[in-house]
């Protein structure tokens with residue numbers, strides 16, 4: 001009788017479905033989800049704005065949940081950053097990217113570097129540089145094969161430690177993209193202290209240029225600043241041809257966005273690589 005009663009309570013709790021309960025359920029499911037292969041890596045291509053050639057791709061994780069359906073990362077990454085599971089998930093993504101790249105190279109195809117996202121939690125893991133180098137070494141890949149995207153907003157948590165880690169990663173020959181550039185509160189401080197290779201312009205910049213002429217002036221300033229500092233710029237969230245042409249006219253080097261392609265499953269990305277590189 002008690003068991004039946006417990007089951008009814010459990011059912012009742014589930015029916016309430018409050019947010020906390022939902023988060024607890026997701027947290028309980030994540031480990032088995034990783035083992036069951038429910039997390040999949042999508043790829044979004046990146047292009048040279050001047051020549052239109054494919055120059056890279058960003059890896060973006062998705063959760064193919066058996067009952068909840070296809071979950072975008074914004075629904076689970078913040079939770080995983082809170083409970084620490086993000087470290088395991090990110091290592092899974094990095095390993096998947098490197099394994100797929102090794103298989104691809106072994107098949108004799110040409111490839112482009114793939115950007116991996118480093119969570120704000122991972123960047124403060126003192127073993128991060130060695131973890132990444134181990135994964136590359138396991139697949140016999142050179143550091144040039146991947147780019148690391150570090151979000152600008154992580155900088156203010158502990159600037160000293162972040163700078164030291166980025167310097168170590170760069171000493172290993174890894175390329176660093178400053179993700180979400182301009183979304184934080186100390187972009188210029190960050191830029192003067194962290195030796196990044198590429199600024200990844202936050203999507204909001206592009207949206208702001210359409211709202212006011214100041215927005216356009218700021219974008220112009222950033223492009224020139226980047227030139228003086230000898231860092232390249234990639235704009236994300238390019239959705240129209242007009243935006244692409246506008247950024248190109250300001251001297252923006254690279255771009256990524258729905259105008260070119262949405263993030264896609266690996267099989268589609270393989271076809272894209274073949275059609276654009278193996279010619």
Ligand code: C2E
Nearest residue numbers: 060061072073074093117118119237238239257258259263
């Ligand atoms: P992000 O790193 O800033 O990634 C860019 C997001 O913009 C992606 O959303 C992408 O699908 C979306 N996007 C690309 N082009 C366009 C466009 O033209 N228009 C619009 N409106 N959006 C565009 P997504 O895939 O949902 O990822 C959201 C965020 O989740 C990412 O933001 C990143 O912070 C995080 N994330 C995704 N995958 C991973 C991962 O493997 N590890 C970690 N730590 N975080 C991840």
Ligand code: CA
Nearest residue numbers: 058117149179
């Ligand atoms: Ca990113």
Ligand code: CA
Nearest residue numbers: 179180200236
């Ligand atoms: Ca971004």
Ligand code: CA
Nearest residue numbers: 151179180202
């Ligand atoms: Ca973002």
